[in-house]
């Protein structure tokens with residue numbers, strides 16, 4: 001379980017309180033109005049946004065003071081964060097700690113993962129020579145190859161068309177589940193949550209609420225989210 005124990009994250013002057021638990025091995029969607037603090041919550045869990053109160057625990061271990069790279073989390077962003085001067089192979093191999101010339105065994109692991117995300121045969125291309133969807137697949141491959149328990153997704157597919165977005169979401173969740181990961185994903189689209197999430201964690205201004213089952217949240221929304229859901 002990921003436990004935000006009376007936590008406060010501070011993004012600039014914006015404080016977000018979170019006293020909640022996210023179940024391990026499940027898919028939790030974060031929804032809420034624009035500017036309420038969804039990305040702040042993910043950034044806080046990842047260690048990019050300062051934590052100014054409480055404790056953050058993963059499976060009983062306090063990770064509050066760990067640097068981002070030492071936390072049990074990988075992160076997928078909308079901009080994919082691929083290095084433009086590196087090939088897909090080199091970008092994805094970074095997940096395995098590889099430098100610019102991956103060993104044969106690293107190359108094999110990367111090729112296997114590229115095949116799983118649908119990028120067979122494209123490992124020597126640079127990101128600029130890939131479509132937006134293919135770039136998302138490369139970023140997904142890198143996140144999955146990182147041996148981290150929790151995969152955080154901050155709307156990585158929102159720039160894609162609706163069909164491709166749904167396909168990428170399904171693929172990410174399926175592969176993450178297969179690898180036994182816990183998925184926490186921000187979305188602006190409640191239908192994304194309905195599609196793949198076990199639970200929904202609502203964020204209203206300055207407060208992140210405890211997750212509740214997706215069905216309960218959408219069928220009978222908590223008071224704070226009735227207007228948001230319309």
Ligand SMILES: Nc1ncnc2c1ncn2[C@@H]1O[C@H](COP(=O)(O)OP(=O)(O)OP(=O)(O)O)[C@@H](O)[C@H]1O
Nearest residue numbers: 011012013014032033034035036037038039040041
């Ligand atoms: N780098 C920053 N410095 C100062 N304030 C920031 C910074 N980034 C975000 N904020 C503020 O923090 C608050 C929460 O922002 P955040 O990006 O977490 O919201 P969000 O719910 O993810 O929004 P959206 O749905 O629009 O992406 C907002 O009021 C925003 O203006």
